[in-house]
Amino acid sequence: MSRRIFRYLAGTAVVLCAMFALLTGIVMTSDPSALESENVRWLLLGVAASALFVALGAVWFVARSLAAPIETLTAALERAAEGDYDAPPLTSGRDGPQELVGAFAEMQQQLKASVITRDYLDRLLSSIRDAIIVIDPNEVIVRVNAAAASLLDYADDALIGEPLATVVDKELKEPDEDNSSAKPIDGVFRRLDGSPVAVSYTVSDVLNDRGELEGRIVAAQNVAERRRVEQRIRYLARTDSLTKMPNRMQFQHQLQQAIARAKRTNQYLALLYMDIDRFKDINDTFGHGAGDTSLEIFAQRIMAELPEGATAGRLAGDEFAVILSGYERIETMTDAIASTSEALLAAIGRPFHVQGEEIFITTSVGVAYYPDDGDNVIDLIRNGDAALYQAKKAGGNCLERYSPVLNTAAVERLMLKSKLRRAFEREELRLHYQPKYNLASGRIEGVEALVRWDLPERGLVFPSDFIPLAEETNLILQVGDWVLNRVCEDYRLWQRTLPSPGRVSVNLSLKQLQQQRFLEKVRAIFKRHGVSPTCLELEITETTLMDDAERTIRILDSLYGMGLHLAIDDFGTGYSSLSALQQFPISTLKIDKSFVRDVAVDQDDATIVATIIKMARSLNMDVVAEGVEAQDQLEFLREHECDYVQGHLFGDPLAADGLLELLIEQEQGGNQYQALFG
Numbered sequence: 293m294s295r296r297i298f299r300y301l302a303g304t305a306v307v308l309c310a311m312f313a314l315l316t317g318i319v320m321t322s323d324p325s326a327l328e329s330e331n332v333r334w335l336l337l338g339v340a341a342s343a344l345f346v347a348l349g350a351v352w353f354v355a356r357s358l359a360a361p362i363e364t365l366t367a368a369l370e371r372a373a374e375g376d377y378d379a380p381p382l383t384s385g386r387d388g389p390q391e392l393v394g395a396f397a398e399m400q401q402q403l404k405a406s407v408i409t410r411d412y413l414d415r416l417l418s419s420i421r422d423a424i425i426v427i428d429p430n431e432v433i434v435r436v437n438a439a440a441a442s443l444l445d446y447a448d449d450a451l452i453g454e455p456l457a458t459v460v461d462k463e464l465k466e467p468d469e470d471n472s473s474a475k476p477i478d479g480v481f482r483r484l485d486g487s488p489v490a491v492s493y494t495v496s497d498v499l500n501d502r503g504e505l506e507g508r509i510v511a512a513q514n515v516a517e518r519r520r521v522e523q524r525i526r527y528l529a530r531t532d533s534l535t536k537m538p539n540r541m542q543f544q545h546q547l548q549q550a551i552a553r554a555k556r557t558n559q560y561l562a563l564l565y566m567d568i569d570r571f572k573d574i575n576d577t578f579g580h581g582a583g584d585t586s587l588e589i590f591a592q593r594i595m596a597e598l599p600e601g602a603t604a605g606r607l608a609g610d611e612f613a614v615i616l617s618g619y620e621r622i623e624t625m626t627d628a629i630a631s632t633s634e635a636l637l638a639a640i641g642r643p644f645h646v647q648g649e650e651i652f653i654t655t656s657v658g659v660a661y662y663p664d665d666g667d668n669v670i671d672l673i674r675n676g677d678a679a680l681y682q683a684k685k686a687g688g689n690c691l692e693r694y695s696p697v698l699n700t701a702a703v704e705r706l707m708l709k710s711k712l713r714r715a716f717e718r719e720e721l722r723l724h725y726q727p728k729y730n731l732a733s734g735r736i737e738g739v740e741a742l743v744r745w746d747l748p749e750r751g752l753v754f755p756s757d758f759i760p761l762a763e764e765t766n767l768i769l770q771v772g773d774w775v776l777n778r779v780c781e782d783y784r785l786w787q788r789t790l791p792s793p794g795r796v797s798v799n800l801s802l803k804q805l806q807q808q809r810f811l812e813k814v815r816a817i818f819k820r821h822g823v824s825p826t827c828l829e830l831e832i833t834e835t836t837l838m839d840d841a842e843r844t845i846r847i848l849d850s851l852y853g854m855g856l857h858l859a860i861d862d863f864g865t866g867y868s869s870l871s872a873l874q875q876f877p878i879s880t881l882k883i884d885k886s887f888v889r890d891v892a893v894d895q896d897d898a899t900i901v902a903t904i905i906k907m908a909r910s911l912n913m914d915v916v917a918e919g920v921e922a923q924d925q926l927e928f929l930r931e932h933e934c935d936y937v938q939g940h941l942f943g944d945p946l947a948a949d950g951l952l953e954l955l956i957e958q959e960q961g962g963n964q965y966q967a968l969f970g
């Protein structure tokens with residue numbers, strides 16, 4: 293349009309100029325003096341003025357038509373700069389030269405795409421519940437999401453440009469060299485007000501096309517609440533709820549540590565094993581309430597009389613024990629034992645009142661010395677117990693030191709050890725299988741293999757009576773191999789009748805895992821029997837896992853890579869934190885039967901079990917409750933959404949053929965325990 297007007301105006305100016313020239317020519321040739329005429333001068337002046345006016349108009353239009361597209365483009369650029377990419381497209385020619393309009397359109401498209409990506413990323417980041425902090429290679433924060441800002445109490449963008457050290461207490465712990473950032477690391481971040489917050493975090497590198505480090509992403513979870521709950525569980529799991537003393541498990545752990553210390557420093561220690569005389573009479577005469585009060589008073593008096601540095605615990609019912617440690621010479625220790633026991637017996641002997649009744653109690657004490665009477669927890673406790681038995685036999689209210697002749701149990705242990713060596717040739721080992729029921733459906737979805745020893749003169753010997761013996765020697769390796777082979781054989785047999793008999797769990801001991809060529813051995817066993825590793829699960833206790841955690845992680849990663857499932861056995865009895873267990877590729881957590889036993893009657897145990905289930909779920913682990921014996925335990929576990937249950941409520945563990953029958957029955961729609969699941 294403007295170009296047309298310009299042409300029109302320019303044409304008019306040319307015509308007017310031509311007219312002016314023509315008129316001047318005519319006037320000059322016909323009558324030069326006419327120029328002197330007033331009228332002619334005005335006419336020529338008018339034509340010249342019109343031509344000048346039209347020419348100026350043309351110039352104005354030229355300038356205008358050149359400026360308009362620049363203004364349009366500038367406006368469009370300003371809108372784009374403000375993030376508005378939805379303006380109508382420019383038209384080439386009208387809004388500017390074709391190349392410029394084309395380049396602008398392309399730029400507009402690219403900006404729009406990158407903004408969409410950025411908005412999308414922002415939305416993604418802010419919807420992630422983990423706190424995300426992105427840093428550049430110099431550890432300067434370049435981005436944080438809403439969760440990170442809220443975790444650390446900063447305004448949304450306040451951390452950008454700050455060094456990472458502002459919020460991370462120590463240096464970031466580096467992930468392994470294979471950059472397996474999937475494994476969370478425990479750490480502490482700092483809030484704006486300086487307060488610490490416990491986190492579990494991962495670090496991932498961001499590399500550019502050339503493989504150079506462009507930045508790192510730190511993804512963190514607040515685990516403060518989880519740690520608090522964990523500490524509570526551990527406290528409950530280690531403390532006797534009546535006397536608030538260490539319970540048996542914790543006491544044994546403390547004894548183990550004391551022995552290790554004594555070994556290192558070449559010192560002596562003593563274990564005092566105590567038991568209230570005729571405690572049953574107190575219960576029978578005054579009732580259990582009075583019995584409990586007596587135990588509390590007993591515990592308080594022991595604690596009050598202990599010398600500094602001594603440890604006491606309640607091992608069971610009315611059995612208590614004390615560790616006296618740190619003696620360079622045996623004579624000093626004997627003196628300390630004499631004075632302590634004298635004080636203890638005197639304090640305990642003071643009468644007290646319960647429910648208006650005056651009660652007298654006395655106690656017997658058995659003593660065993662480290663290292664003379666035993667150099668490990670099991671032997672010391674056993675020999676302390678044997679000495680206690682002697683003290684009771686001597687009439688009670690006295691102290692006896694262990695003497696080797698007391699111990700017939702030790703002789704039997706030796707005999708058993710030598711017999712266990714022959715058990716393999718004589719084919720005396722058996723495997724029983726305990727079904728694992730899915731709590732929601734009531735169906736058997738797996739079994740646990742449990743070894744037994746069929747000793748002709750004794751009948752079935754249970755693992756607790758020979759696995760520790762086998763562990764002392766290396767016989768446990770042979771037992772372990774036998775079990776794995778046997779499980780595979782049985783599995784093949786079941787598969788002939790049932791396409792998928794479920795997964796079999798096998799218990800693994802520390803020594804097996806410590807073997808040099810354990811992985812090769814396991815692989816060979818599966819190959820030999822033609823059984824897929826996915827059909828098996830290995831059960832490992834917390835203590836075994838934590839023995840040499842780094843090596844164990846490597847082995848377990850390989851086992852997991854083969855397709856094997858891994859479970860933590862007897863959870864709650866060990867000393868690891870759930871966060872520590874997260875580093876292992878474990879998919880199942882088995883709650884120890886000691887917690888399940890009183891779940892329906894003991895508030896502490898109920899809390900432990902409910903919390904373990906919740907925490908395991910948050911870590912995506914399946915939870916199995918062991919040792920379910922009663923319907924009310926099952927109800928409790930169902931209410932708290934435990935996944936699987938095992939226990940005598942569903943009968944005794946079965947031999948391979950008995951289990952097959954049960955599985956076939958289930959396949960045909962029958963299930964004798966279905967009613968229990970409601």
Ligand code: C2E
Nearest residue numbers: 742743754755756775799800801919920921938939940941
């Ligand atoms: P575990 O792996 O925790 O196995 C569960 C134990 O609880 C088994 O004892 C089982 O019979 C018992 N149990 C199951 N349901 C109930 C119940 O309702 N109430 C009660 N009170 N107990 C129940 P078992 O067979 O005596 O085995 C004891 C431990 O010996 C096992 O504990 C495991 O640590 C170890 N063990 C068993 N078989 C093997 C094996 O093949 N190799 C290794 N290394 N250890 C084994």
Ligand code: MG
Nearest residue numbers: 740799831861
């Ligand atoms: Mg087990």
Ligand code: MG
Nearest residue numbers: 861862882918
């Ligand atoms: Mg167990």
